Amino acid sequence: MGRPQVVLGVSGGIAAYKACELLRRFTESGHDVRVVPTDSALHFVGEATWAALSGNPVSTRVWDTVSEVPHVRIGQHADLVVVAPTTADMLAKAAHGLADDLLTNTLLTARCPVVFAPAMHTEMWEHPATQENVATLRRRGAIVIEPAVGRLTGVDTGKGRLPDPAEIFEICQRVLARRAQPALADLAGRHVVISAGGTREPLDPVRFLGNRSSGKQGYALARTAVARGARVTLIAANTELADPAGADVVRVETARQLHEAVLKAAADADALVMAAAVAxxxxxxxATGKIKKKDGEEPAPLELVRNPDILAELSAARPHAGQIVVGFAAETDDVLANGRAKLARKGCDLLVVNEVGEHKAFGSEENEAVVLAPDGTQTPVPYGPKEALADVVWDLVAQRW
Known part of the structure; x- marks a missing residue:
């Protein structure tokens, strides 16, 4: 099997320069990339740059190298088409099937997965026309990544920033991995809420009770859900990871803050996946001041109180029928027995049970787990990338809808 064939479309926005980083990630990971910019994109990054970075010829017009019929062949041979950045104009053309240059012709002929990474000012993104175009493309099976929130052109700040190219690349990797699936965007139209990371409970201004969770499994769940078409809300507790492209990220610190954020997001969610390690x-x-060590005195006993049981509360009080709740259980011994007991106690639809300890699960790029269901079935997930476990979880969730 040859190298995956990727078409990188670039439309005319100031974020076009960021597509150079995305192109580099594709080429350095072994993909064969053909860059197809619009004429407007060449005002921001020149043709020579795209050709040098990709190692392939670059053209914008259907009249270039006519004998090769590029307006048909490029799309036909692609394993993935990604347009980054995607302007409001390009979204409109794609949604309405216009074909006035090489990129829009390529989009019409492509029969592979298509990913759009919009970048524009907030007002343009929020305009009803743009939102209808996005809805049309998603309904047809395209993956339209939600823009990030941040600094835009000039002094403006808001939603409409191109997500980090490294994160766009991760989403594209997940789409490529699933391109043979008959229902690539099987989470399209669904809103999923994911918690990730580990909560911290403050003792004083400098100390806290916490845990080792890095948030990597929750972030893998977010990336795979975006790649499968979902609208994703990620509630992140004390992570140091880059925001996954396409996810709305809510940052929290304590269990009570996470509790409040999850309840708010759950109102219209189709699925809740509680991957965070909650105290x-x-x-x-x-203590409002730092707790001091006093010579000759033992520290005072630390009195603890219970935090809300978020998973049990979500399972018991679902705002609408059909909402799926998935829990995670990190165990150190009697893993399956303890997992079964927790599943019954919490009342969730699925429970992902894994063994934790030194070099296991927390902080690792890999994971191994068993997904338990109330009917007694169990789905083992062998040791491998956390994205693989995430896809199994979404497979099981989708089956229950």
Missing amino acids: DFRPARY
């Missing part, structure tokens, strides 16, 4: 207890009292 069961918090200090009964918070």
